[in-house]
Ligand SMILES: Nc1nc2c(ncn2[C@@H]2O[C@H](COP(=O)(O)OP(=O)(O)OP(=O)(O)O)[C@@H](O)[C@H]2O)c(=O)[nH]1
């Protein structure tokens with residue numbers, strides 16, 4: 001019910017934005033494709049919070065995601081429908097049920113996690129990325145919690161996740177919940193990768 005309300009609100013905002021562009025800019029904006037993207041990461045890595053921040057929503061009372069949650073994000077160049085899968089130990093075994101139809105993957109990492117949590121993160125990352133349904137899809141790693149004093153830098157997370165060995169297109173962005181620009185920067189890079197890949201849902205400016 002809450003997810004439906006969020007979706008309706010996002011579509012309404014897109015409608016208002018589209019109308020505003022038509023009235024003020026003397027013509028329709030260029031058609032934008034839509035991409036279906038998965039958002040993965042261990043429980044508490046900050047997936048829901050980062051997505052809420054990009055959407056301009058409050059991040060004050062976010063609960064652990066049970067099952068999955070979908071957020072429609074709107075950018076100048078495209079729409080990105082992000083399906084976040086809860087990262088708790090009792091939810092991760094079911095992740096692969098939700099992989100079908102994805103055109104990209106975002107993986108959120110708590111860069112400040114202790115080494116045993118990082119091992120768990122690497123195992124979840126390797127298992128997800130090696131699944132046939134996610135084969136070759138563009139990857140964005142958000143190295144979150146950069147506000148924490150012991151947070152690993154981007155290059156350290158690159159090494160920990162062995163990103164250099166990947167054959168798919170990938171990018172990494174250090175970010176923190178308190179700095180929306182850092183999150184948007186990650187999406188700016190990622191949207192260019194999605195557009196270059198050319199695989200989208202086939203929907204263009206649905207509203
Ligand atoms: N200090 C700090 N706290 C953060 C940051 N990102 C998220 N948090 C906090 O981390 C907690 C967990 O965030 P969530 O967004 O629920 O994490 P999640 O990955 O969606 O977790 P699941 O839904 O259980 O998989 C929340 O209390 C957030 O406020 C960050 O960059 N810095």
Ligand SMILES: [Mg+2]
Nearest residue numbers: 047048064065
């Ligand atoms: Mg969540």
